[in-house]
Amino acid sequence: MSLPGAWIEGVGLIGPGLSDWPTAAPALTGSAPWNQAATCVPALQVLPAAERRRAGLTVRLALATGLQAVAAARAEASRLNAVFTSSSGDGQNCHEICVELAGTQRQISPTRFHNSVHNAAAGYWGIATGARTASTALCAHDGSFAAGLIEALLQTAGRAHAVLLVAHDAPYPSPLREARPIPDAFAVALVLSPRRTAAALARIGARLTPQPGDAMPGPLEALRQAIPAARALPLLGLLARAQRGTTVLDYLDDLRLAVEIEACT
């Protein structure tokens, strides 16, 4: 039941009160307070102007977080396979389409329509970075992060280059917000290499397990539960401690993902 292991070469993180991995890591170990500010998604510089105008919040969030991880790994984005995982697509865009379709005109603009695909972030990522490598977009509802990590680790096996994993989720507006309450945007990205390089932060191993998922200490547990992509937090907590340890991540109702982290020293 074990997955191929890999080395984590770079981490990206954007969420409530979390603007990047180096400044967020102390809050994840408890050595610094977590300031619960609203998520700030930075402006993108990488896309051509037309695409930058068309990209929605969740796409900008995914791309910004992915770029953080690639920069930290000193990797070349165009060489990486990319795995994007999100419990939903662009919630704001979906809402606008449903409002329009409930009316009498039912006019959907081409941009609205192409932004509605679940793989919008993967598509914009390719345009932004010129990556013609394989990319995918998947989900498993609240277990979407673990599903993406499994796929990314499987893709590292036998590959010459690293694989980028990006998990991203953003809120729906009302009335979908009440049916699917995601309070704020959160994204995490990992560059996973099949071999150890100078950039390696830690070795990661993973296996399926029926054991229940681990919680986060303190107020971060509410964040973990509130946003599907934040189910990655126990893994990030281990990584931030820069030691050796294991934790169990939520995946499906009856199946979870145990991950083992061993920091490179």
Add this chain to the structure above:
Amino acid sequence: MTPLALSAFTATSSLGTGLDATLQALLERRAGLAPCGFETVRLPTWIGEVAGVDAQSLPAPLGEFNCRNNRLALLGLAQDGFDCAVRAAAARHGPARVGLYLGTSTSGILETELAYRRRQPGSGALPADFSYRGAHSTYSVAAFVRAHLALAGPAAVISSACSSSAKVFAAAQRAIAAGLIDAAVVGGVDSLCLTTLYGFHFLQLTAPQPCRPFDRTRDGICIGEAAAFALLERPGSATAEGTILLLGCGESSDAYHMSSPQPEGQGAAAAMRAALDAAGLAPEDIDYVNFHGTGTPGNDSAEAQAVAAVLGARVPGSSTKGATGHTLGAAGALEAVICALALRHGFMPGGLNTREIDPLLTVDYLLDNRAARLRRVLSNSFGFGGSNCSLVLGRAAH
């Protein structure tokens, strides 16, 4: 890659429910397309609707998952003894050793579209019977199928638009190769909804008549719906002659545009080369190509250039979307099953509706069925966001 056996497979589309109906329609060159009369949608196009979807009722404990997409999945799983074959595989390997990888583009969004019409006056709230997890969530179809078939292995929905259910074959192959699982249910389920009908209409990509892939005057797609599934397992030490095999998968990205293919088909060509490499085959080993062949000017032009560049102009091919319509997130799996039928029954399905092949498309496009003892075939699936996937399927011979 090590070949995998499609030890069971099935397809339900506008051609009919199950393999027999699908095969008969293909052999008799019958299309499943009709003028668009879906729900309240009266657009000037033709669609491929599956009959009897709304007569399906989900098992009571799974009532939360009731939506057109999951009703279509249930109808599809019941054909050709596919659900029984999966349960037998789960008994053989253990339910935790059987993975589930399904593709869909729009999941149960039709339920959300209809719920928005029923918003509470004043508050704007959705009706109380609306279930996000059961219907809207992109993962819904896998949650439903996993519970219905009592599987306990890893699962995911791949949603990369029109390449979704081709890419599930690649994901399952990786999981089996790594030893994470011993078998996988793969497939695609995508159902008619207003988002895609109006979305493609306002992109000016829907055909006002039955779609005509590779025709000189082709003018767009006809949207269809389908549920198609395959059970993937390692072949036994003595693979029976005639077993349908997955020989290779190739994936690439265009890195070009969100809704238009790279005009020379470079991304498509890269996916086809990667599939051939994975299969350890040369271009001349491919006997037939099932084109993505949507019937839009842009897709067919880019794909023809890619096929000519990778396989040369001599390989016969066709698009079966003139028969089924473009089933979007189900197209990869549906066309893989059509390829399996072609391999098993020794024929190449000619494209329907196409009258005059575009002279600019330098491929051998079949306008009629042709009997042929096929060994290996290639199926293309390309999607929005520049997501490309090619599969190579073969027939075990001795």
